[in-house]
Structures are given as structure tokens and as C-alpha cells.
Amino acid sequence: MCEYYFDGRGKAFRPIVVVLMARACNVHHNNCRDMQASQRTIALIAEMIHTASLVHDDIIDDASSRRGKDTVNQIWGEKKAVLAGDFILSVASVALARIGNTTIISVLTQVIEDLVRGEFLQLGSKENENERFAHYIEKTFKKTASLLANSCKAVSILGCPDPVVHEIAYQYGKNVGIAFQLIDDVLDFTSCTDQLGKPAASDLKLGLATGPALFACEQFPEMNAMIMRRFSLPGDVERARQYVLQSDGVQQTTYLAQQYCHKAIREISKLRPSPERDALIQLTEIVLTRDK
Amino acid sequence: MSLRELLRRPPRPGAPSALWRTLLRPPPVPRRSLFSGSPTHWNQVVSEAEKIVGYPTSFMSLRCLLSDELSNIAMQVRKLVGTRHPLLNTARRLVHDSRNNLQMRGLVVLLISKAAGPSSTAALSLKHDMVSGIYPSQRSLAEITELIHTAFLVHRGIVNLSELNSSDGPLKDMQFGNKIAILSGDFLLANACTGLAQLQNTKVVELVSSALIDLVQGIYCENSTSAEENCITDDIGISTWKEQIFLSHSALLAKSCQAAMELAKHDTEVQDMAFQYGKHMSMSHKINSDLQPFIRGKCGGSIAFNLNSAPVVLHQEFLGREMWIKQIREAQEKGSLNYSKLQEAILAGKGVTSAIDLCRYHGNKALEALECFPPSEARSALENIVYAVTRFP
Numbered sequence: 225m226c227e228y229y230f231d232g233r234g235k236a237f238r239p240i241v242v243v244l245m246a247r248a249c250n251v252h253h254n255n256c257r258d259m260q261a262s263q264r265t266i267a268l269i270a271e272m273i274h275t276a277s278l279v280h281d282d283i284i285d286d287a288s289s290r291r292g293k294d295t296v297n298q299i300w301g302e303k304k305a306v307l308a309g310d311f312i313l314s315v316a317s318v319a320l321a322r323i324g325n326t327t328i329i330s331v332l333t334q335v336i337e338d339l340v341r342g343e344f345l346q347l348g349s350k351e352n353e354n355e356r357f358a359h360y361i362e363k364t365f366k367k368t369a370s371l372l373a374n375s376c377k378a379v380s381i382l383g384c385p386d387p388v389v390h391e392i393a394y395q396y397g398k399n400v401g402i403a404f405q406l407i408d409d410v411l412d413f414t415s416c417t418d419q420l421g422k423p424a425a426s427d428l429k430l431g432l433a434t435g436p437a438l439f440a441c442e443q444f445p446e447m448n449a450m451i452m453r454r455f456s457l458p459g460d461v462e463r464a465r466q467y468v469l470q471s472d473g474v475q476q477t478t479y480l481a482q483q484y485c486h487k488a489i490r491e492i493s494k495l496r497p498s499p500e501r502d503a504l505i506q507l508t509e510i511v512l513t514r515d516k
Numbered sequence: 517m518s519l520r521e522l523l524r525r526p527p528r529p530g531a532p533s534a535l536w537r538t539l540l541r542p543p544p545v546p547r548r549s550l551f552s553g554s555p556t557h558w559n560q561v562v563s564e565a566e567k568i569v570g571y572p573t574s575f576m577s578l579r580c581l582l583s584d585e586l587s588n589i590a591m592q593v594r595k596l597v598g599t600r601h602p603l604l605n606t607a608r609r610l611v612h613d614s615r616n617n618l619q620m621r622g623l624v625v626l627l628i629s630k631a632a633g634p635s636s637t638a639a640l641s642l643k644h645d646m647v648s649g650i651y652p653s654q655r656s657l658a659e660i661t662e663l664i665h666t667a668f669l670v671h672r673g674i675v676n677l678s679e680l681n682s683s684d685g686p687l688k689d690m691q692f693g694n695k696i697a698i699l700s701g702d703f704l705l706a707n708a709c710t711g712l713a714q715l716q717n718t719k720v721v722e723l724v725s726s727a728l729i730d731l732v733q734g735i736y737c738e739n740s741t742s743a744e745e746n747c748i749t750d751d752i753g754i755s756t757w758k759e760q761i762f763l764s765h766s767a768l769l770a771k772s773c774q775a776a777m778e779l780a781k782h783d784t785e786v787q788d789m790a791f792q793y794g795k796h797m798s799m800s801h802k803i804n805s806d807l808q809p810f811i812r813g814k815c816g817g818s819i820a821f822n823l824n825s826a827p828v829v830l831h832q833e834f835l836g837r838e839m840w841i842k843q844i845r846e847a848q849e850k851g852s853l854n855y856s857k858l859q860e861a862i863l864a865g866k867g868v869t870s871a872i873d874l875c876r877y878h879g880n881k882a883l884e885a886l887e888c889f890p891p892s893e894a895r896s897a898l899e900n901i902v903y904a905v906t907r908f909p
Contacts, residue, residue: 280702284695286677301676302694307736310671310705314728317709321722326713329721333713340706343699 225300226308229275234291238274239267241372241400241507244500245393246379251498253384262323263379269332270375272316277339279309284343285430331378335371342366346432356451357438361402368408369401392491396504399488404511406481409434410474413465415515428461435480437464439473478512485512561904562620565627565897568648601693602673603700621665621769622658624797624901628773628790629654630894631886635781649894653715653779660711660724661772667704668731670697672738720775727771734764738824754874757829762795765802770794789888796882797902802826803875804905810859810868811908821855826874831867872908879906 376397431454
């Protein structure tokens with residue numbers, strides 16, 4: 225049951241970024257591309273923390289499909305699913321402890337705390353429009369980008385003693401992570417169920433106003449009321465979807481994601497050139513143009 | 517307004533700001549103890565032990581109580597009033613019985629820290645940090661142990677949405693309850709992880725994380741056995757039962773006690789004895805609470821009891837599987853189980869007396885483990901806890 229999502233069919237986006245970052249930092253430090261075992265473990269832990277949070281998120285959202293298959297809660301029931309999430313997290317925690325580095329433990333523990341706080345931010349909504357957007361970006365950072373930012377930071381700490389490099393790795397992960405989630409939110413409007421592996425317009429159905437909806441709201445103030453009532457009235461979801469598609473919310477969100485990617489490229493370019501560094505630069509392009 | 521009142525009242529919008537303040541106040545209700553015959557005896561043991569460790573044990577840290585998240589949770593829990601979601605009961609128990617059940621683990625970690633004292637190899641500068649003979653890191657550990665225990669109490673209360681029936685009330689309420697239960701459990705766990713990381717000791721992180729794994733596995737087994745609808749218990753012997761109970765009830769305390777020794781840099785022998793005390797004391801504690809329906813039942817009305825509790829599992833072992841299933845069938849009436857009838861059958865057998873023996877066996881093992889610590893108030897308090905759980909009328 226705990227192996228259910230580790231079937232090699234996910235995008236494995238996080239481990240790929242972490243592995244590339246590890247090698248890029250190692251080259252930067254001593255021109256050696258080999259990865260340390262502990263850095264590989266970080267990549268695994270990153271994917272485990274991600275999966276544990278998916279399992280719990282799916283129960284919270286009562287989701288029925290993910291990555292093109294039924295969710296754990298759908299098959300085994302909520303009681304066991306919550307334990308599966310806890311189990312994956314505990315195994316990750318033991319693996320983390322065995323690396324034997326207290327700094328690394330603190331860096332990755334921050335992720336767990338951010339994930340929970342992000343989930344709480346998602347519970348509330350802000351009345352003020354400006355605040356609402358900042359709230360959305362903060363939530364996006366905590367729920368998605370913190371994991372990438374801190375696992376990139378962890379492998380850089382293991383690979384190179386220079387704090388400047390740690391900050392570069394952190395900023396790259398943070399900016400790519402936010403861009404990744406912004407595009408995810410765009411795809412929720414523009415893509416269909418088959419491509420995503422999960423139902424489309426799911427955010428609206430959950431009452432969540434993501435980037436495209438918040439931008440659309442600036443053009444169509446009538447959406448304000450819908451956001452405040454979390455799209456709870458019949459027809460709200462469909463009407464909001466139409467508003468978003470009519471507005472340039474999708475383009476604006478994509479543009480914002482591009483800005484985050486540019487920031488990520490500026491950061492990573494400070495490292496010494498290597499095939500891995502260039503791959504990390506190309507990866508930002510893939511983040512922006514992906515359709516699943 | 518106290519949390520207890522909050523839980524009773526219908527949902528009403530209002531500021532939760534005063535909530536944490538009321539949470540800090542000890543409950544004014546008379547405390548009912550789990551322990552046989554002498555509730556006051558147990559309370560006495562606990563309150564004396566609390567004096568020894570410095571100050572009344574309030575483990576849910578202030579940091580955690582003051583947070584926006586907790587007041588958010590309390591607001592959400594209020595919306596559950598009137599539903600049948602188990603989270604509500606967990607929250608009620610947290611407020612009512614917090615002294616009896618929930619803080620016991622933290623208290624034991626503090627007592628054993630004090631009983632062991634500073635290690636002879638510890639730097640003198642470190643000894644200055646001790647308050648009432650306990651390192652600050654050990655106090656954090658005690659708090660983390662409570663956080664983890666509470667997190668799993670909350671996660672245990674998740675319900676399977678597909679198995680609901682009409683008596684459980686609207687599906688929407690149960691979905692909402694699950695959502696809040698997961699979030700609040702995760703919040704407590706995240707706090708525990710942060711606290712662990714701050715201890716700056718990778719061995720302790722590993723040890724406590726492995727206790728998390730044990731706990732999850734133990735609760736998983738608990739679920740698969742209690743899911744039996746036709747009232748047929750699992751065919752497990754007492755040794756399998758003990759393994760499962762170790763995971764679900766003892767591993768956390770055992771490993772926390774061990775970790776407390778590691779934090780004070782005690783050698784592996786002392787660490788092992790602390791582990792043994794935590795293990796055997798909590799086994800004996802669990803068996804004691806399993807025995808309650810059979811001891812109290814003699815004088816009062818009987819209540820439903822867990823078919824996977826120690827006396828029942830032992831009873832089944834003495835009787836043989838076939839006879840036991842026959843007894844269950846005889847106690848079944850119109851699809852539901854007549855617990856008093858089954859209880860009589862169990863009281864007639866040897867299950868109860870051998871469960872008492874087992875409880876005392878683990879109690880003695882716990883006392884033996886304490887012998888490696890020098891005599892002290894703290895050690896006596898740990899002994900008294902064992903005496904309290906192994907005492908039967």
C-alpha cells in the first residue's frame with residue numbers, strides 16, 4: 225500500500241531537480257560530478273515527503289484519482305490511508321536521521337512544518353485583494369516550493385561548504401517550485417482530465433481561488449463574491465471557469481511563472497558551468513511548457 | 517469560556533483568542549481515574565511525581581498553544597459539535613482526562629531523566645543548564661513524546677467514509693471531521709519533528725522516528741483486527757498480542773526513555789534499562805486498563821469491552837478457538853453482542869487471573885530495570901507508578 229505511488233510513473237520532478245542540483249554543486253565546489261550517497265538519500269526523502277503529503281491531501285480533499293489511478297483512500301479507506309501517509313513520513317524521518325547531520329535534519333524538517341502551515345493557509349481566505357494574492361503566493365511557497373528549495377539547499381550543504389552556494393540552491397528551488405505550482409494551477413483550467421491524471425477544475429470545486437482566478441477577478445469584480453463563498457453555490461464553478469477563460473488570467477499567471485523562472489536562471493547561472501547546471505536551466509523551460 | 521464549554525456549544529462565530537488561555541487552566545472537574553478501586557491513589561502518585569520534576573507537567577508547549585493554527589483547529593472542532601465524528605471525543609478526552617492518561621508519557625520521561633541524573637562523562641558546563649536535575653533537552657523530549665502520542669490519538673479517529681451508515685449522520689460532517697483530524701494530527705506531528713530537529717542529536721532523531729514507525733504499524737494492526745464486523749476476534753495468541761501491543765502502546769515510551777538517557781550521554785547499558793522500564797511499565801499499564809471492565813463489572817453495570825484486550829485473548833487461548841467461537845455465538849442476540857453474557861463466560865475462565873499475573877510480571881520487569889539507577893525521589897516515583905498499575909482489589 226505504501227509502495228502504491230512509488231511505481232515509477234510519477235514525473236519524479238523533485239528527485240530529478242535534487243540530483244541535478246547535487247551534481248551542479250559538486251562540480252562548482254571541486255569539479256567532481258560524482259554524487260555522494262547522502263545526496264542521493266535527500267532526493268529519495270524529497271519524493272517520500274512529497275508522496276506522504278499527497279496521501280494526506282487526497283483524504284483532506286476527498287480526491288478519488290491521482291496520476292491516472294485511484295487514490296489510496298479510495299481503495300483502502302481513510303483510516304489506513306492516513307496511517308500510510310504517516311508511515312512514509314516516519315521512514316523518511318529515519319532515513320534523514322541516518323545521514324547523521326543535524327543541519328540537514330533542520331533544513332528538511334522546515335519542509336514538514338511549511339507543508340502543514342500551507343494547508344492551514346489554504347483553509348482561510350483574505351477579503352482584501354492585494355492581501356489575497358500575497359496569501360496565495362505564500363501558500364504556494366509553503367505547499368510546493370519549500371520542499372524543492374530546502375532539499376536543494378540540503379544537497380548543496382552536503383556538496384559544498386560555501387554559504388553563498390547554499391543560498392543559490394535555495395533560491396533556485398524556491399523560484400522553480402513557485403513557477404511549477406503556478407503552471408499547475410493554469411493546467412487545472414486549460415487541461416482535461418486525461419492529461420492531468422486527476423480531474424480538471426478541481427481547485428474551484430474545492431473552493432480554492434488560484435492564480436488564474438485571482439487575476440480574472442481583477443477584470444470581473446463579480447467573481448469577488450464567488451471567491452468569498454468559495455464557489456459553493458450551484459453553477460459557481462462553471463461560471464468562474466468561464467470568467468477565467470474569457471479573462472487573461474491564464475496568460476498573466478503564465479507570465480508570472482516566467483518571471484519566477486528567470487529569477488531561478490539568474491541564480492543558478494552564478495554556479496560554475498556544467499552539463500547539470502545547463503540541464504537545470506533547461507528544466508525551467510520544461511516547467512513552463514509542460515502540459516501534464 | 518473553557519474548551520469544554522466550547523465543545524458543548526453550537527457553532528457560533530467568535531474570536532478564539534481567549535481559547536489558549538482557558539486551555540492552560542487545569543480542568544476544575546473531579547478527575548475520574550482509570551485505575552482500579554483507588555482513583556485517588558493514582559492521582560496521588562502522579563501529583564507527587566509532578567512535584568519531583570519541578571513544575572506541574574503541561575507538555576503541550578506554549579509555543580504550540582499560542583499558535584494561530586491551534587485556535588484555528590479549535591474553531592473548526594466547534595463546527596463538529598452535534599456530529600458523530602470521533603475527533604470530538606478525542607478532543608473532549610484531551611481536556612477532561614489529560615492528567616490521567618495523556619501526560620503520563622511525558623511525566624515518565626522526566627522522572628527517568630531525573631532518576632538517571634547527569635552522566636559522569638558529561639561536561640561540567642552542561643550540568644549548569646539543569647533545572648530540577650533535568651536537562652532542557654530532556655524536557656523538550658518529554659513534550660515531543662506527548663505531541664506524538666496526541667497526534668496519533670487524533671489520527672486514530674479518522675473514519676472510513678465508505679463504511680458509514682445512516683446513524684453516523686450526514687456524510688459532509690464526517691468528511692469535514694476527517695479533514696480537521698488529519699490537519700490537526702499533522703500539525704502536532706510537524707511540531708514534534710521541529711522539536712526533534714532542535715535537539716541536535718541524530719541518534720535521538722533516529723530513535724524517536726523509529727518509534728513513529730512502530731506506532732504506525734501497531735495502529736495499522738489494531739485497525740485490521742477491530743474491523744471484524746461479525747464479532748469474531750482474530751486467532752492470535754498472547755505472544756502475537758504482546759508484539760502488537762508493544763508497537764502500538766509501548767514502543768514510543770520505551771524509546772523516549774532511552775532517548776532521554778542518550779541526551780544525558782549515558783552509556784548503552786543505562787539506555788537499555790531505561791528502555792526496559794518504559795516498555796514493561798507501559799505493557800503493564802495497558803493490561804491494567806484492559807482489565808478494568810472485568811474488575812469494575814463485578815460491582816457495577818457492565819459495558820462493552822474490547823474483544824482484543826488481554827483478558828479476552830488469554831481466555832481464548834485457554835479455551836481453544838472452537839469453544840471461544842461457540843461462546844461468542846451464544847452471546848449473540850439479534851445481530852448484536854450481549855457483552856454482559858460474554859463477560860460472565862470470561863470471568864468463569866482463567867483469562868482474568870492470568871491477565872493480572874501478566875500485568876504483575878511486566879510490573880516486576882519494570883521494577884528490575886529501575887535497580888540500575890541510584891535510589892532517589894524520582895526513582896521511588898517511578899516505582900510508585902508501577903505499584904499503582906499493578907494493584908488490584
